[in-house]
Amino acid sequence: MARGYDGLREAYDRMLSTHFPAPADLDVQPIELADVPCLRVTAAKGAAGPTVLHLHGGAYVIGSAQASLEYAHRLAEAVHGSCITVDYRLAPEHPYPAAIDDAIGAYRGLLQSGVAASDIFLSGESSGGGLAIALAIALRTAGLPAPAGVFAVCPLADLTLGADSLQKFHGNDPAANRDMLSYLAASYFQGHEPTDPLVSPLFGDLRGLPPLFLAAATNEVLLDDATRLAERARLAGVDTTLQLVDDSVHVFTLFAFLPEARKTLDQFAAWAKQRRCDLGLQNAA
Numbered sequence: 001m002a003r004g005y006d007g008l009r010e011a012y013d014r015m016l017s018t019h020f021p022a023p024a025d026l027d028v029q030p031i032e033l034a035d036v037p038c039l040r041v042t043a044a045k046g047a048a049g050p051t052v053l054h055l056h057g058g059a060y061v062i063g064s065a066q067a068s069l070e071y072a073h074r075l076a077e078a079v080h081g082s083c084i085t086v087d088y089r090l091a092p093e094h095p096y097p098a099a100i101d102d103a104i105g106a107y108r109g110l111l112q113s114g115v116a117a118s119d120i121f122l123s124g125e126s127s128g129g130g131l132a133i134a135l136a137i138a139l140r141t142a143g144l145p146a147p148a149g150v151f152a153v154c155p156l157a158d159l160t161l162g163a164d165s166l167q168k169f170h171g172n173d174p175a176a177n178r179d180m181l182s183y184l185a186a187s188y189f190q191g192h193e194p195t196d197p198l199v200s201p202l203f204g205d206l207r208g209l210p211p212l213f214l215a216a217a218t219n220e221v222l223l224d225d226a227t228r229l230a231e232r233a234r235l236a237g238v239d240t241t242l243q244l245v246d247d248s249v250h251v252f253t254l255f256a257f258l259p260e261a262r263k264t265l266d267q268f269a270a271w272a273k274q275r276r277c278d279l280g281l282q283n284a285a
Contacts, residue, residue: 005061005092005187012058013067020256022069033109036102037087039065041072049081050119050148050276053110055135057126057251059156059184060091060099071254075123078269083123084110088131091188099188100198103135108144117145118279121272125251126176126222127188129155129214133201133229136209149211149275151268153253154222155229157202159185159194163224176221176250202229211239213271215264217248243267 022028022041029040043049052075056068065072065087076083088102110120124132129152136150166178189199197204202225212233216226223244230242245252245260253261 009062009064009090012062013064016067016070016254020070020254022073026069026073028069031084033084033086033107033113034105036106036109037065038084038106039069039072039087040082040084041069041076042082043076043080045080047076047082049079050121050272051081051110051115052076052079052083052121052123052151053107053147054083054085055088055103055122055124055128055131056085057124057128057154057156058090059127059181060096060131060188061184062090063128070256071125074256074265078265079121079272091184092190095190096188096192096196096199099131100134100138103131104138104142107135107139107147111145118148118276118281120147121275122147122150123152124155125153125253127156129153130157130159130201130225133157133209133212134198134204137197137201137204137206140208146208146210148279149213149272150209151213151215151272152226152229153215153264154217154220154251155201155214155225156181156185156222157200157225157229159189159200161185163222163228165224166221169219169221169223172219173221173250178221181221202232206233206236206238209233209236209238211241211275213241213243213268215243215245215253217250217252217260218244218246219248220250222250241271 056063065085072083089098122132233240
């Protein structure tokens with residue numbers, strides 16, 4: 001941690017942008033949704049399909065819309081539509097509720113731009129996955145129309161860090177170990193109660209949420225966040241898909257060269273297509 005937050009952010013963004021660059025010819029459009037800065041990318045064959053509203057990971061402290069463009073591009077291609085990746089404010093400069101406020105603002109802005117809620121899928125990995133679930137809870141509480149579904153990969157859903165898998169798999173992945181997560185998570189919620197459902201959606205009332213597609217690796221620290229979230233969602237009557245992959249890494253979908261990343265994105269694409277058919281939409285992508 002000696003380099004501080006700026007050093008962590010620079011290193012993380014450089015790692016993603018250098019090793020997993022977005023296509024050079026990718027059309028990237030900077031936009032604002034209710035004053036929240038975002039980047040929009042569109043599938044190569046156009047945006048006839050739905051819109052993925054993506055919330056990047058990074059334990060609420062690191063990560064950016066720019067660094068997530070390669071993944072956003074694959075999400076857009078998966079749904080034959082577009083992906084908007086949100087540059088929400090980061091802790092510790094902007095602790096809770098900045099991230100969830102920006103996520104709500106971006107969703108409201110997307111609705112105000114004319115995109116129907118039924119044409120929106122929420123997405124996120126790690127903390128972004130937890131934030132996507134928290135956003136779904138906040139939208140339900142506010143009485144806003146629900147998105148078509150939520151795709152959360154390796155979600156950080158319990159910022160009390162009480163999962164057994166955090167101890168069991170500690171050290172398996174240097175980018176996601178208990179000590180690092182504890183440091184970064186505390187930087188986000190600071191003096192706020194970490195069991196607040198908008199901080200840790202695992203503790204929220206999940207009734208009435210849209211369908212969930214959750215994915216995680218069986219040997220990673222946040223495995224139990226995904227499995228416990230799936231169990232609680234099912235008990236709450238939420239249509240829940242849980243995809244577990246063996247012998248992989250945290251946020252494996254970021255790494256396009258991994259077979260399990262390609263398989264999971266294909267499964268998300270099929271799930272999203274079925275959701276649109278279930279909603280009776282024309283030209284389901």
